[in-house]
Amino acid sequence: MKKMYHVQGRKPREYMKLSGSEIIIECLKKEGVDFIFGYPGGAVLHIYDALFNTDKIKHILVRHEQGATHAADGYARACGKPGVVLVTSGPGITNCVTGLATAHMDSVPMIIISGQVSRQYVGSDAFQEADATGITRPVTKHNFLIDSRESIAEVFKKAFKIATTGRPGPVLIDIPKDLTDPNVKINFEYPKKVNIRSYKPAISESEAKIQQAAKLICSAKKPMIYTGGGIILGNAHKELNTLVKKLNFPITNTLMGLGGYPATDKQFLGMLGMHGTYEANMAMHDCDVLLAIGARFDDRVTGDTSKFCPSAKIIHIDVDPSSISKIIEVDLSLIGETSKILKALNKSISPFLKHINKTSLKKWWAQIDKWKLKKCLSYKKSKNIIKPQSVIETLYEITKGQAYVTSDVGQHQMWAAQYYKFDKPNRWINSGGLGTMGFGLPAAMGVKLAYPKSDVICVTGEASILMCIQELATCLQYRLPIKVINLNNRYMGMVRQWQEFFYEGRYAMSYMEALPDFTQLANSFGHIGIQIDKPSDLEPKLKEAMKMKDRLVFVDVITDQEENVYPMIKSGQAHNEMHLSPTSKDTELA
Template sequence: MTLTSTSLSKDDSEKNYPIWITGAEALMDSLKVHDVKVIFGYPGGAILPIYDAVHKAENDGWLKHYMVRHEQGGSHAADGYARSTGEVGVCFGTSGPGATNLVTGIATAQMDSVPLVVVTGQVPRPAIGTDAFQETDIFGITLPIVKHSWVVRDPSDIAKVVSEAFFIASSGRPGPVLIDIPKDVGQEFFNYERILPGKIIPKGFKRNGEINDADINQAIELIQESSRPLLYVGGGAISSGAHEEVETLANNYQIPVTTTLMGKGVFDERDDLSVGMLGMHGTAYANFAVTECDLLIAVGARFDDRVTGKLDTFAPSAKVIHIDIDPAEVNKNRRVDVAIVSDVAKALSKINEKYFNNKTSCNTKNWLEKINFWKNKHPLFVPPEEGEIYPQEVLLKVRDFAPEAFITTDVGQHQMWAAQYLRNAPRRWISSAGLGTMGFGLPAAMGVKAALPNEEVICIAGDASVLMNIQELGTLSQYGLNIKLVIINNRWQGMVRQWQESFYEERYSSSDMSCGEPDFVKLAESFGVKGFLISERKQLLNEFKSALDFDGPALINVRVRRGENCYPMVPPGKSNAQMVGYVNSES
């Protein structure tokens, strides 16, 4: 007897098992019991048995599948889904080119510690290793960029593999995992038994031990002794959901807070204690603060090169407390004085608890006054309202008109301007930081909107990077995803041009995008997406808000000054204090 997934529900009692179904149906039921409601993917020959089961799941009403226009778009959409919700994102791709098209998205998620379960189709088991049509060893290809991976050679392993996959993707430091399923495994019938979430602890999995009270006490002693402390907060605090704990610690001890690109949103940037983002394109006052602090409290951050500049000049006089869930990050780039290997929220809670019990304190009055002096002397550039539109103006308008929106970005100058000028709530800033993946923003926005259909979602893109995945306008159109795609259009690969101007004597090799640029408005409308062109300041003041308020997916092409550079900037090989282009209010 053949029972399909229509016969399966979470409320089935154990007496109904085992059930005779296919491997593909077992996969879908295993995803169902892990509360998967949304999948992004693209079908193909080797994964067709699974897509047949997807069809049944959608008819049953428990699943929504979004057919993207390119597998890379599917992996980025699953990434955006995961970042905006904290849940595991899921995407599908077929064998061969379908699987390899997922690689960039997998690497993006790995670099930024995003939990994904990636399912690929594979050629039938007897054909593996024969160079069959559309065969690639995606297991081997992705080994360096996943937390773990499986090739399922027996359908009876599917429930166990899925359970392990969700556990590993979301446990500890999150990241992507891959499940490769040969076509005949998806077609084969077997006696399936459900495995509920958390029932299997993967072999070799090691949980972090208890937090050592001695380490907590030593950290508190360093905080108490410090007169110039600085909280340096990264994406690990977002993953941990440690927003309240960071705020409490900062307020308890009156410690200023700087965040990495991945950490944006973990602390209210309107708060007086915020100094914004640090690093290559961070605020001048954040970079001065990290250079002169005497205690650096690194929270869920990894001392990335774009943050530190020349490593031996980063916080050169500071003692360091490093709180991170991944022991591999501790003492990797910077030797630390106190290491707390733990979930960030739990460690900060321990520190905050001891503060409330003992009312420990830290005198930072003079330090905060100095930081306020830097803020006043070296503010971010305020564009004059004259001449051509400044790109910074566009971000300020987004901040004014959509202060609560979920923001995704592509990669380049527009990304750094967005990071500098936008102020985001937790999980409302979604950007490819570690890998710097052009084309990330639009499909990531699709993932956010699929997860949170009632939220405002805006993608900030550049005219060069948006073309990397522009085909996803078709996905927006098909599913009516009400996303606003704002293109900061300077007709350059902007960051490449800036580096060529600064370090290559203005030899602009292959960075001018003006020749061959599409008419973005017509292109959008050819996909069935509303297009807007903003080329004059009066339009930015009047029509831009109407475009953001349009009821439906829309592309807003904003033409800005061509030669504007993104400052401040720390040149390669320099210390963070050796920025160029920062504003001196007295000059």
């Protein structure tokens, strides 16, 4: 529906006459887009031609469309603005599917523009034709196939709104080539507002319900706060901090929520879940009131759902109504933007604070301190071989915890989450939901573009990094001095760990027998490669790498081949059934 606003007595507005391609570029400008991650091809050549004439938007040419999606994703996670991707039809868009699914699982705002064959060829199995909207439907928040030039502007406005509001997510816009023809021009005006009658994401909770929650929270004798990515996506870390300080309750973060609460604060118990800390998991198991905020009770967090927080009343705050009671039935839910709900809760909770039982809380903290004494993240140090945990610890010290850290998926990801203490949100960027190997390097490119002056580190493993290694070329082209820290144990570490635990050490296909020389590989891409294989070299060489501010340094760290990630809750077990070391038994801990 086109609405024209004319003020009586004035002459009608003069519209810009633009082609479909130019309209797309104008829409992106109006939305404040500064980067497009993309790869050209037949169906988007008109759009690329229009892009050629603009200097407001910088195009980053990736080396594989998957890289474009992860880069846009990393950019969005770091700075909160939607990441924008431009790819061609057919293989261009099918290569994006993994990146879309990654962003969709972790609720990252993204706009993907894909070219489509011209309208007269749609459905004819034309060259590079793929049913983009059909293929991406389950991995996007929404998608559009544009069918007229006149609707381009409105679709873009809607797409940005849908991607960035409510629970964010990727939105795909598929546009047939003929609609971008430079020779056909129409009037253009970018709508100021758009009304989508079927899309009303923000729900506000009544004061009465917020007070009910406040009352329940303050009735706790053994409280626990568990927060997830919703704090970071919802920009609610300040409100969360205020609440946690007011209450003096213990808090844990999910893998996606790290940095939502300062990791160095004394109320923080570390990450929870499968590889969470002993104290966080035990506190979850024993708590009597659980406050879950912007988290979705993922199976890697809950373990056995029938044994999850067995004696707790659960309050759940989330922007997505479908997250409520999806996995775990909760006693009270507050639906809305986490920052708004927390703000209201902070206001309403004051009169209830005096009802908190100080003695019980003190006892609870004493119990937690006892659990902390287990020092569950301690590991055996070695003089001969580099322990992967020590690499992350050293990195944390050198960067003073200020770096942006991206990761791939596997053991290195867990060690980075456990040993790099994130005090600020948006600093820890990883594929938590989908678990996409190959995410780390392109994501780091997006982060570096968003924050060129900050240290950006990609913690990876020798298996993951090879999945999107081609992006080293992109890093050279745009001079993105990322630091790649490759924890090289010559195994797909997490696969090997599971094979050790659950398949009696039959390491089926988890050994990387033909690895490249990573230092030479980095050199051939025009970067600096360093290998570290002695524990005594670790700190000086890492320091040296971090000092090279204007170069990408690929640090290949030869680590202990058979180190495992602990603590570990094996799938299907409860929070109080952790393994802290290879020899520990469940019963010792419970």
